[in-house]
Amino acid sequence: MSELRDKVRNFIIENFLFGSDNGLKDETSFLDEGVIDSTGVLELVSFIEETFGIAVEDEELIPENLDSIKNIVGYLERKI
Amino acid sequence: MSVANTLIHNFLEQSAEQYPDKIALIHEDVRVNYADINASANRLAHWLIKDGIRIGDRVALIFENSLEYVVGYYGILKTGAVAVPLSTDLKPDGLGRLVSELEPRGIITSSRFERLVQATDISGVDIQSLIIKDFKLDWHSASFPVFGWREVVTGGDSSNPDISINDGSLASIIYTSGSTGAPKGVMLSHGNIVSNTHSICQYLCLTDQDIQMTVLPFFYVMGKSLLNTHFAVGGTIVINNKFAFPATVIKQMVEEHVTGFSGVPSTYAYLLHRSPLEKYRDQLTSLRYCSQAGGHMSKKIKEELRCALPAHTKIFIMYGATEASARLTYLEPDHFTEKIESIGKPITGVTLKILDENGREVPGGQTGELVGNGPNIMQGYWRDQDATASVLDRHGYHTGDQGYKDEDGCFYVTGRKDKLLKVGGHRINPQEIEDTLMESDLVMETAVMGVADALLGHRLIALVAPKNGNCSENMILGRCAERMPKYKMPSEVKLVRTLPKNTTGKIDMFKCMELAEKNV
Structure with a gap:
């Protein structure tokens, strides 16, 4: 759990927050807080597919799976 | 009394008269009818007029798409002021530049953009009022009055304001996306x-x-x-x-x-x-x-x-x-x-x-x-x-x-006209190369640009977001070679996960160029 979380969190911080966590919490909504946009979601999906060796289906591209660190970790735990 | 039909906010006023109970706007749990939107816009307009906003004043609007945006947009127009919707993607420097050239008398925004506004240097501008929906920061030291959204759209006069402007009056300044140059404020009547x-x-x-x-x-x-x-x-x-x-x-x-x-x-x-x-x-x-x-x-x-x-x-x-x-x-x-x-x-x-x-x-x-040419062409x-x-x-x-x-x-x-590239002795149209790359069936989206080259004038670089992760640069170049003469072939294909875009979804050519120039 924490290894997954750390990998995801580090990716978000490095790629979208320019290396500074800016108070990013595990529950922070990426869209509501303006952390990522649709371009960012595609980058996130590529990262998840490459790092965790899974295929994110088009139907799985929903906020419940991908809009916060907590949601991504939950999604990955169900998927892996 | 039926409303006139020559001003932008007449659209809302007419629909409020003709279809008062009809749902005009749906956003998540919000469903609002025409009568309520028009009443809120009228209250805002009366409040702004009372606050000193006059015909021709600029009022900036910084909101994501929402009910508040719609009320704000029509409310500003109803005062005879000029509605200036700004990009939600602005950073303090960009907002500062726009504010100093626009000299707005009012700014209407939400808590999401509070930090942006607070971080922006607007000291040289005579702001009459800053209206914020659900503000969370401390504004006591601001050099201008700050009001909560609710207090300006709740209560007060909800009738259509009577303002003497006509169809030639300036209604809105809309900034171009700036995908090919600095954003310019387009004046529309x-x-x-x-x-x-x-x-x-x-x-x-x-x-x-x-x-x-x-x-x-x-x-x-x-x-x-x-x-x-x-x-x-x-x-x-x-x-x-x-x-x-x-x-x-x-x-x-x-x-x-x-x-x-x-x-x-x-x-x-x-x-x-x-x-x-x-x-x-x-x-x-x-x-x-x-x-x-x-x-x-x-x-x-x-x-x-x-x-x-x-x-x-x-x-x-x-x-x-x-x-x-x-x-x-x-x-x-x-x-x-x-x-x-x-x-x-x-x-x-x-x-x-x-x-x-x-x-x-x-x-x-x-x-x-x-x-x-036509009645829709801007004032400048x-x-x-x-x-x-x-x-x-x-x-x-x-x-x-x-x-x-x-x-x-x-x-x-x-x-x-300004995107034609000179490559060697040839004039190349990047759009044509992009279309050919798309035909390969390997590409989700692409941007072709010229990177300065001492020998050729330009070298063609294609940024490509492939449809599938297992696609290589050579596979794409191979498909190109089947479809175009050698002089039109990109010197290099660079694979990216996605192309950089601005908030309108248009490809951000400045950022693309930065990517293209990396390691060239």
Whole structure:
């Protein structure tokens, strides 16, 4: 759990927050807080597919799976 | 008393009179009717007038698509002031530049943009009031008065204000997306926007039964048109700001029986390759049409879109510019296949000509610059006479796009005049190379640009977001070699996960160039 979380969190911080966590919490909504946009979601999906060796289906591209660190970790735990 | 029909906010006032209880706007849990939106906009307008906002003052609006944006937009217009919707993607430097050139008397925004406004240097501007929805920061040390949104739209006079402006009055300044240069403030009068709105309603055959899914921002001229056209006919706007998760949008389109969807090329590339559109196709029974504008969309995406959408859904390919209040031409959906590369014919009230460098109209089939004229053409750029004079003259608005007209009177855009690249001894049109790359069937989206080269003038670099992760640069170059002469081949293909975009979904060419120049 924490290894997954750390990998995801580090990716978000490095790629979208320019290396500074800016108070990013595990529950922070990426869209509501303006952390990522649709371009960012595609980058996130590529990262998840490459790092965790899974295929994110088009139907799985929903906020419940991908809009916060907590949601991504939950999604990955169900998927892996 | 029935309301007049010459000003932008008359659209809302008329619909509030004709369809008071009809749902005008849906956003997540919010469903609001025309009467309530008009009453809120009126309260805001009366408050602003009382606060000292006068005809011609600029009032900036920084909101995501929301009920507050809509109330704010029409409320500002009702005072006779100039509504200036700003990009939600601005950083303090950018906002500071715009504020100092606009000198707004008011700024209306939400807690999401509070930090941005607080971090922006607006000390040199005489701000009458800053209105914030749900503010969270401490504003006690601000040099101007700060008010909460609720206090200005709750209570007070809800009748339509009586302001003496006319269709020639300046209504809005809309900033160009700046995808090819610094953003410019396009001045549009009430008459510009009203005439364009009527023409769009006419060719899309919009009625009060229409329900529009809106994923484009209202601060962008195309998003603004979606709002005004649907409010003009008493239709319904569904706001969904979660297009980053397209499955959510498609599901809501089914649930809300959406009749229209609009996007820029990247919207459709994303829908085709990263959404369950195909699975939901049979459930999109109400979807009457999809429309596309905001730049050239490749033939490949158009063909794929035609296959992916239900057979009853018409596709409107359209062409325009912020400087034209949005729209200049559209292609009749019946001619979609036969004229797939065309932008169609001018909309009602607009004339479009192909002119050579001396301002003479060129014969059919020959290439020149597209120049549009009509009641929708802007008044000029805000405080930039030189830029205005470079695009507006007795012929109308010079779009900077190169194109031609066929024997049936349909227009085609072949590329931008300022984007032609000299590579070796050849003139290369990047749009042509991009289209060829798209034909390879390996590419989701691409941008081709020229990086300065001492020997060749430019070297062609193609940034490519592939459809599949297992695609290599050589596979793409191999497909290109089958389709184009050697001198048109990109020197290099660089694979990226996605192309950088601005908030309107348009490709950000500055950021693309930065990527292209890396390690070259």
